[in-house]
């Protein structure tokens with residue numbers, strides 16, 4: 457941990473979550489003077505405590521092939537895979553209120569897996585180990601961004617960041633990766649569209665009577681979707697009885713589930729997934745997160761650019777949030793490198809607009825899709841229920857449509 461008094465950088469990345477830390481690792485190869493700042497004093501050693509056998513991080517990500525490829529390019533996928541991941545070859549999605557269901561299978565689309573479930577702390581641990589090896593990258597934490605000013609240095613605009621710890625940084629370009637409640641976005645007056653989903657997500661880890669067999673399960677109820685995501689206690693473990701749970705519900709339902717004694721919660725959870733994996737034998741501590749959908753109307757504004765949840769926050773039902781953020785990282789890094797090679801400045805509006813054009817439409821499309829899913833499954837009217845069951849059955853029989861849906865969700869198209 458280093459104290460920042462006054463530092464000058466080409467780029468400051470604000471926020472060292474998965475998206476910001478990945479951005480930092482990708483740009484570290486450019487030779488630019490970079491800083492990564494976070495309010496939390498992250499470092500690889502602190503994150504390692506999560507990786508004890510049978511103690512899982514309640515926050516996991518279902519990574520797409522595109523995200524795994526980015527981690528491979530950063531040289532950290534081997535490290536992640538060695539630590540703990542669980543690939544899933546099949547996914548079953550069904551409607552609690554009928555007979556409609558869709559099964560996705562990796563073999564149908566000629567891939568070894570549909571994706572991998574990885575604990576967020578495992579990803580961050582690998583990223584921070586990599587960051588520690590980068591000479592051109594300064595990690596400054598804790599640095600809690602509290603104020604932002606645009607200043608002129610030698611006739612060129614720079615961004616000055618002040619932290620609540622009393623430190624100051626100056627950069628030509630600030631990449632805001634400080635999450636859904638981005639302080640940088642707010643301080644720089646980016647406007648946002650925001651919809652409250654009126655949903656909360658309950659997350660925990662469970663042990664089930666029957667093995668998960670590397671299948672991700674998702675059951676849609678009118679109160680919201682429930683996902684069982686397969687976990688392995690170690691890379692080479694035989695034990696296939698652990699799952700990460702993401703149960704999105706209306707707030708009253710989540711409050712009820714959070715207040716239940718463990719035994720009762722396990723019974724309700726088992727019933728909610730229709731006992732597909734038998735009894736729920738054990739459950740860990742439960743956490744609840746409010747869910748909001750947010751989208752910045754523009755991603756770039758005079759020396760400041762948004763990536764990840766700072767630009768778009770999406771319902772976790774399709775497990776796309778971090779994957780979209782990593783696609784932003786890939787696209788922004790490519791534009792910056794391209795621009796530098798062409799002799800352009802880092803803050804050239806043409807570069808930043810190009811990044812925005814590439815990513816905003818794609819992110820918006822995914823957000824509308826998630827909103828549509830949420831509305832569709834919340835509907836109680838009989839014709840809508842009939843139509844969605846009919847639709848699911850038909851999609852399940854349409855190999856080509858299913859293949860396209862799966863490839864899109866995996867970040868392959």
Ligand SMILES: Cc1cc2nc3c(=O)[nH]c(=O)nc-3n(C[C@H](O)[C@H](O)[C@H](O)COP(=O)(O)OP(=O)(O)OC[C@H]3O[C@@H](n4cnc5c(N)ncnc54)[C@H](O)[C@@H]3O)c2cc1C
Pocket residue numbers: 470471472473474475476493494495496516517518519599600601602633634635636638639657658659702745763764765766772774775776777778779780781
């Ligand atoms: C229940 C749940 C399940 C999910 N499951 C999936 C999934 O399966 N797959 C998937 O792709 N996505 C999933 N998501 C979404 C995913 O977690 C987010 O999209 C992802 O974490 C966003 O990463 P980020 O780095 O942009 O932001 P964050 O992870 O929010 O990181 C932001 C960072 O900025 C720092 N920060 C914030 N404010 C300041 C400040 N003022 N000064 C300095 N630093 C600051 C924070 O400390 C943090 O480290 C899920 C989300 C939820 C809620």
